[in-house]
Amino acid sequence: MNFLGKMFGGSRSQAVAGLDIGSATLKVAQVRATGSGTELVTLGGLPTPPEAMKNGAVIDATALGMAVAELLEAARLGPGTRLVASVAGSQVIIRPIVMNQVADRELAGAIRFEAERYLAYPVSQAQVYGIKLRDIDHKSMETLLVAAPNEIINSAKEVIKVAQCTPEAIDLEPLVLRRSLKLCAPDKLQYRVALVNLGAAQSSINIFREGVLCHNRTIPMGGHSLTQAIGNNLNLPFEEAEKLKKLKGEVLLDTTPVAPAVKSIYNAIQPVLERLLTDLRRSLDYYHATYKGESVDLLILCGGTAQLKKLDAYLKKELQIPCVIADPFVNMTMPKNSNLTRASLRELAPSAMTVIGLALR
Ligand SMILES: Nc1ncnc2c1ncn2[C@@H]1O[C@H](COP(=O)(O)OP(=O)(O)OP(=O)(O)O)[C@@H](O)[C@H]1O
Numbered sequence: 156m157n158f159l160g161k162m163f164g165g166s167r168s169q170a171v172a173g174l175d176i177g178s179a180t181l182k183v184a185q186v187r188a189t190g191s192g193t194e195l196v197t198l199g200g201l202p203t204p205p206e207a208m209k210n211g212a213v214i215d216a217t218a219l220g221m222a223v224a225e226l227l228e229a230a231r232l233g234p235g236t237r238l239v240a241s242v243a244g245s246q247v248i249i250r251p252i253v254m255n256q257v258a259d260r261e262l263a264g265a266i267r268f269e270a271e272r273y274l275a276y277p278v279s280q281a282q283v284y285g286i287k288l289r290d291i292d293h294k295s296m297e298t299l300l301v302a303a304p305n306e307i308i309n310s311a312k313e314v315i316k317v318a319q320c321t322p323e324a325i326d327l328e329p330l331v332l333r334r335s336l337k338l339c340a341p342d343k344l345q346y347r348v349a350l351v352n353l354g355a356a357q358s359s360i361n362i363f364r365e366g367v368l369c370h371n372r373t374i375p376m377g378g379h380s381l382t383q384a385i386g387n388n389l390n391l392p393f394e395e396a397e398k399l400k401k402l403k404g405e406v407l408l409d410t411t412p413v414a415p416a417v418k419s420i421y422n423a424i425q426p427v428l429e430r431l432l433t434d435l436r437r438s439l440d441y442y443h444a445t446y447k448g449e450s451v452d453l454l455i456l457c458g459g460t461a462q463l464k465k466l467d468a469y470l471k472k473e474l475q476i477p478c479v480i481a482d483p484f485v486n487m488t489m490p491k492n493s494n495l496t497r498a499s500l501r502e503l504a505p506s507a508m509t510v511i512g513l514a515l516r
Pocket residue numbers: 175176177178179180181211353354355356357358377378379382397400401404457458459460461462463464505506
């Protein structure tokens with residue numbers, strides 16, 4: 156099913172909704188708490204205007220804001236909606252650090268001082284906060300350092316304002332993904348889980364250890380890199396290569412004969428997949444070295460590129476770790492008498508992890 160242009164459900168204004176400003180697709184979602192769980196109220200998506208984003212960063216807030224306004228109108232939300240969005244990328248820092256013990260009321264100041272060592276941008280131009288994780292001994296404690304530059308947060312707010320909506324909150328994508336993971340796979344969070352978000356312009360690996368985010372890395376590749384490789388190898392314009400990727404793209408796991416088109420697409424994307432593997436291995440090795448020989452128990456894939464055929468089986472085989480594809484809707488109910496059904500959402504599920512996490516806030 157095509158997500159684009161297709162809207163579900165909808166309720167009017169002053170509502171809070173999640174907005175995922177993606178490089179390929181702008182997505183909006185609304186959920187509500189029921190007595191027994193969470194119900195999906197609205198879900199919609201629209202292609203991101205071309206050239207409005209580059210490498211995951213906002214380039215043209217006006218074009219994006221106008222597209223968001225259109226998306227909200229079609230989703231029957233409209234102006235005035237309070238939107239929760241997120242930022243992602245290598246400048247978003249979330250990592251456990253060891254620091255001297257400080258009282259809770261002093262943590263906000265102390266963490267800014269500590270952050271200087273870990274950030275590639277000035278602390279004075281960033282949002283920085285700390286979450287105490289545990290006491291190590293009477294002198295030191297482990298704290299989650301959370302930081303993002305003001306510039307990217309302000310760009311997300313600007314998009315929302317152009318759409319005549321209110322920025323309710325700007326969150327950090329790894330923390331947003333944790334929320335949807337908690338909803339759709341609460342039993343998995345007790346293990347060591349790597350959630351791999353494979354988007355269009357960029358990807359990320361987020362390792363949760365007993366529910367705490369302990370490592371995250373941005374990987375500078377995504378579905379666009381696969382499409383570009385197909386376009387270059389087969390001499391096709393981007394749009395055609397994109398269609399071909401979705402239709403016939405597949406990771407070949409063995410030497411079983413396949414149609415020539417499938418084989419040539421695979422030959423084109425293979426070097427990109429190898430780069431992805433190298434980046435994932437780097438994070439898994441880092442985790443292994445940092446946590447005294449512990450290994451990750453499970454890979455969970457999300458993002459639209461998780462839908463590339465047999466990518467899950469390929470990663471399982473190469474990394475020797477069980478691998479599943481995320482479904483943020485699995486523990487949600489769907490409203491009665493609506494076109495929101497589990498079957499209609501199956502194909503969208505992996506790419507909706509971020510927007511559902513945002514709506515859950
Ligand atoms: N069936 C499919 N097979 C392969 N790739 C697919 C398939 N369906 C979607 N994709 C890819 O998924 C990507 C879009 O995923 P997603 O919506 O998660 O990205 P985004 O959030 O818009 O981008 P980003 O997170 O990089 O800013 C596109 O590159 C698209 O080609």
